[in-house]
Amino acid sequence: MKLTHYDRSGRVRMVDVSAKAHTEREAIAGVLVKMNARTLGAVRRSPKGDPLEIARIAGIAAAKQTADLIPLCHPLLLTHIDVQAKFSKQGVAITSCVRTTGPTGVEMEALTAAAVAALTVYDMCKALDKGIEITGLRLLEKRGGKSGTYRRNPKFEIRNSSP
Amino acid sequence: MKLTHYDRSGRVRMVDVSAKAHTEREAIAGVLVKMNARTLGAVRRSPKGDPLEIARIAGIAAAKQTADLIPLCHPLLLTHIDVQAKFSKQGVAITSCVRTTGPTGVEMEALTAAAVAALTVYDMCKALDKGIEITGLRLLEKRGGKSGTYRRNPKFEIRNSSP
Amino acid sequence: MKLTHYDRSGRVRMVDVSAKAHTEREAIAGVLVKMNARTLGAVRRSPKGDPLEIARIAGIAAAKQTADLIPLCHPLLLTHIDVQAKFSKQGVAITSCVRTTGPTGVEMEALTAAAVAALTVYDMCKALDKGIEITGLRLLEKRGGKSGTYRRNPKFEIRNSSP
Amino acid sequence: MKLTHYDRSGRVRMVDVSAKAHTEREAIAGVLVKMNARTLGAVRRSPKGDPLEIARIAGIAAAKQTADLIPLCHPLLLTHIDVQAKFSKQGVAITSCVRTTGPTGVEMEALTAAAVAALTVYDMCKALDKGIEITGLRLLEKRGGKSGTYRRNPKFEIRNSSP
Amino acid sequence: MKLTHYDRSGRVRMVDVSAKAHTEREAIAGVLVKMNARTLGAVRRSPKGDPLEIARIAGIAAAKQTADLIPLCHPLLLTHIDVQAKFSKQGVAITSCVRTTGPTGVEMEALTAAAVAALTVYDMCKALDKGIEITGLRLLEKRGGKSGTYRRNPKFEIRNSSP
């Protein structure tokens, strides 16, 4: 087990992916924007706009900015980005899915999309509720690449994170 | 109680801050990158680099990108950005502090700085642990502006969010 | 009458606004995305999403990027950005409104918002109709600054540009 | 005939190009910046600079920003971008040409290059003429990809759009 | 004498400019792109384009990106940016001038403009000469702010740096 982002002298570095195969890769991430019932009710009742639509679009746009935000991330040609946002009992639940054909995975892109979609929901609700919390931002699934398929254990999910 | 980001027809909109006073404003946000003990140990033992330093710098840089990421955020001239990251029992705890002299608050900038610093920690540890979770991203304090000072209730904090 | 973007030697330059007063300024721009009736019908019938909403948001985001796109534009702190998009007989009509308190006007920001909103509509419809045309991108109104209020002559409007 | 940017539930989405072949693709777009004769004369007489050169460069740079501006556009590795700008009777006529080897076309990149080049011309002339209009932004040609070659009908061109 | 970019624990930080006065500030920087005589001749003879014009524009655009490139730089509203490029005996000499009305100086903006203009010249000539060197990037003058006016000693200039 080793931290791939360190060189031999212990300095943080970008992983060299020059020799890695270009394969289809996918990552799915999730996050919850937890808010109180009163705020959630006000957002749900918003007369006709779809406040979750702007969050979706912000998340899609952010996935494309990942390599600009995370210093050691490689630029990748994303072939698909999707963000879904829906009301849950506790607030707004967001899921993102990102695909590429490239030499490295897209976990960071999926997580960045979910994070920025969540921040966008927060932004629209913050005047009502300063206690909103963005929680449970995590990788749900990952496919492709040398390490193969990963699926987060749903039991573990329930035990360890409130969303 | 109203959602300021909606116009009269219920459509999402950017708040007009043309007439708001320019005052000193500050926001402090926090987040936890929760990882298992083995990963945390590996990161702590990293021979000589400081893996948290890159997260700090990524967070500072991200605060300046907030208006590019969150569609309805106003561009602001940030006068100070600080991000602190330290090891805790459960992982890496991050705090961000942002200041401006402007017509609107900097909560989103502080939250974005904390979120991107957390994602950067995640990126450096993800080869060791696919179960890492970013959790408890929330506003801790806010000063300045019409709504005055806000400080998150520490008791509430303990009861409701694991970090 | 002189071109302000030229220096004494005739070279293109950025106007120096160091000594100009900070006043409230507003600009309103418009544009039409002209498409054939079949395409327009398909967009209108889109089952439940609001295809114009994504165009609005893209336009708002683009206004904040104006100084990055137009080389001689000054960075400005926009205090309000709004983009409206609605179906017309010929296609989708877009209007943008931008405000600032600053030393120079926001025409370019309003025009950029309208242009990018129009390009976003185009992007969503281009699979149906390669003949779509973005037309009549123009300043409709301008307030504030030394040159005072400008309002485009509606008669002239009708005579000279199809939208 | 279907709108590719909608998912089964009618929500706007990014097209998934993961399985599409990487082929050579090209798109050519055009636009006219229409201005009055007096403004056009002043620009033409500009003593020695080449006001159209800055528009060309802004257009080339903008093509590379397309995926950051248009939310549902895919990032692509552009292999060539060219923008030409010349004086015409009515103002400045701009043509852009973009090429890639990739899984999807470059219409949006060519249109964005042309639009930003036109906005840059507008910016340099706006002090002389508030009535400038950007008009006839459209796809002229497209090569490569499943849908094959498209060439805009020049007759249709003449009849329907003033440039 | 102290390094302002360090906090009390010795960690690198962004300087807090919240309490600093907004005054007019200016900075002038210079740099030399040194190339061999044959390359310089080829560039000078370029039939009709002005290869230095694109360098000027790239420098102006880059000044506006400074806070995105240099992590601890504050975002500032630049009121004027100018870049001049001219042929010298040894290659291309570039000078940049940046102004703001703000709480901190614009040295980094002037240096960034000069550096990117120089890199742009390099890019256009690199096919002819791999030995091109960008040298003598330095602050020439600085006005405004608490530390007052600074002018680089021209004698020192001659002794220590070849341009």
Next chain:
Amino acid sequence: MKLTHYDRSGRVRMVDVSAKAHTEREAIAGVLVKMNARTLGAVRRSPKGDPLEIARIAGIAAAKQTADLIPLCHPLLLTHIDVQAKFSKQGVAITSCVRTTGPTGVEMEALTAAAVAALTVYDMCKALDKGIEITGLRLLEKRGGKSGTYRRNPKFEIRNSSP
């Protein structure tokens, strides 16, 4: 010998790389941030932070921005970026290494990484020493592509540039 960035009419243009082979390419660049002994001593004694670490990270991030800064640069998928910074007798010596698998070389990316790392060092030291100079920014090595391997002559290096 010809300038590849000019079209037949002598106008500056982007090179068309549509037909060039995708091969592994690498470029190494270097630069020196020259400062006086007193400033250098203060930076070296910085109690516990690593001031060169932030410069490294800024350089890595900047390499990814190259095509946004240099107008005629092609976007490329960088597979590796490394920046090293160390104290030398005269100041801080920076080396950058960039790799890609693509149709064109990465000299500009390596030079941009080195330049921005150097500017970041400058930014952190500028309060102590206005005479700091960034010098000797040059290509050290280049591998891959049609023109094969290039290595700067170390003798030439010593004779012509002070670092």
